[in-house]
Amino acid sequence: MAFIKINTRGALAAAALTLIGGMASAQVSSFSTPPQGSVWNTMATVISGQARESGGGRFVVQPYGGNAQMMQAVNDKLAEFSLNDVNDVITAVSGTGEYTMSMPELRVVARINPFPVGLYVKESSGMTSVADLAGKSVPSGWDAFPIARAHISAILAAGGLTWDDVKQVPVPELIRGSDDMASGRVDSAFFALGGPKVAEVDASVGGVRFLTVEANDDTLAAIQKVRPAFYFADIEPAPVRVGVKEPMAFVTWDNVLVAGAHVSDDQVKALMAVIFDQRDAIAGAYPPLGAINLETAYKAYPGVDYHPGAIAFFEERGVTMAPAN
Template sequence: MKRTVLTALAGLSLTLGANLASAQMLSFASPPQGSVWNTMSTAMANVARSEQNINALVQPFSGNRAMMDAVDQGMAEFAINDVNDVIVAVRGEEDYNDRQRKNLRVALRISPQPIGIFVREDSGIDSIADLKGKKVAGGWNAFPLGRPHMAAMLATGGLGWDDVDQVPVPDLIRAADALSSGRLDATYFAVGGPKVAEVDASVGGVKFLPVASDDTANAAMAKIRPAFYYSVVNPAPHYAGVEKPIEMVTWDNVLVVGANVSDEQVYQMVAAVLENKEKLIELFPGFRNLTVDTPHKSYPSLEYHPGAVRYFKEKGLWQE
């Protein structure tokens, strides 16, 4: 009798443990609402819940450093970020020079992400070189990623910070608000960001500025952000500010995960993203660029999480 009771209790304990494991909440660290990464994170969390029964939510943070610290320290499990920023975080360089964020791993390469400096359509500004002496978003205290991004794009037009009138802004959303109110002539955003569409509607139209991509411009950009590259962006209904094909600075969005997140949880999250592209597109059209065939790409100083590696190898997506 005693053995039967113990066996039953053991079975109950295993069942409760499995239920608790499946009920564990996984969070995405993201920028504030209105940003592309927040929108993408929300879509991923929704698909993870509906398709893989993963309890996932989105937790906004003030900026990229706070996001990476949250994942590194286990306060959040996942985050979407520019691969350039993840590299410097792991190395402990630039904005992360107080220490190395050694617990950051890559779960998958999500998509190429074009970014651009945008202005009011009626501003009379048609190129990055035209920004000389203009009021340009600077500072970026709550979103330090903004400073090298802006600097790299200004460099393609032969400009540095001393060539523009820097107006301090804390982050992307409030910089866009400053453009809308007239405090700024130019700021930047990821193409397809909901906030750009909001500003577009409020001021009667905005436009992204094309970047130069000749050898001189490329060399100037590479000194600031060596993993940036160029891509041509074509007009699309959800691309406010893009009226004709233009060349833009581009990075790879990657899904970052903490080293201590279990292999199975990472495996299931990667599966939820890569196996539900159409559902993700319904939630955010930018997922049309989801790299389902090339989710693994080698990056300097970065490791992939073992759970992601297992998925890629099983599906024939691992590139040696």
């Protein structure tokens, strides 16, 4: 995979959504995210907005084309923070999987929330389970968002399918994939539960539904062959969970806050104070962030290190590291 080099932070900031607050003298930090409309972009915008309102810092939210670019921005000191699947952070640090070079400057700050993902379809399609996609089209390729390849592989496995059982239709990234499903170019789309884009498509096509998977010991083993930190989460229908028509299991990972090794301890601790002390306000702005929990935020992961500022924050709050799954 080729990595896009970014010329200057100023050029990126000019194209970004700028969220400015707090004291004029406060240092500006930046979040690297996927494109606007994605879940991580929404989460970063909400957290940054709360930091502004509570005096916790000044932020720029910088959208990129995909995970590789946003991780590289943090590794190369062009951004301070990001939000990502812990599996992708592990592979980025090691330079394995979709990454052809290691990114040793990435540090975990905190487990933010569980992150259920799925394949969804138009409700009019009549499909209700991933198994129903046999012979149907599924978005593939993902050149600008390669993390989706592993996620969809796991979802298909949980439905008893492989890529050979479906028709592969190339799409570049998340937003385009959902647009292509809405237009009829592909039968299904991939997205995280709670994504604003899912709600947009739901309104435009007369309803969507996420496809169910089989959650049992065999399928758990199958998804963990793809990524060892994957697990199943049971999800109940709720107004904010567009496309969830009944209680169902989702392939899930831990979503983590990431910082660069160059970020100061004080910057990390200030952002963590906003996230955990202003949790209710953050969840009010974006309900999926209601899962933020200080007591479960410090968890061991293989192959990645915590930022020293995060370690100090957890020690000051009396939180000990939980073992990996």
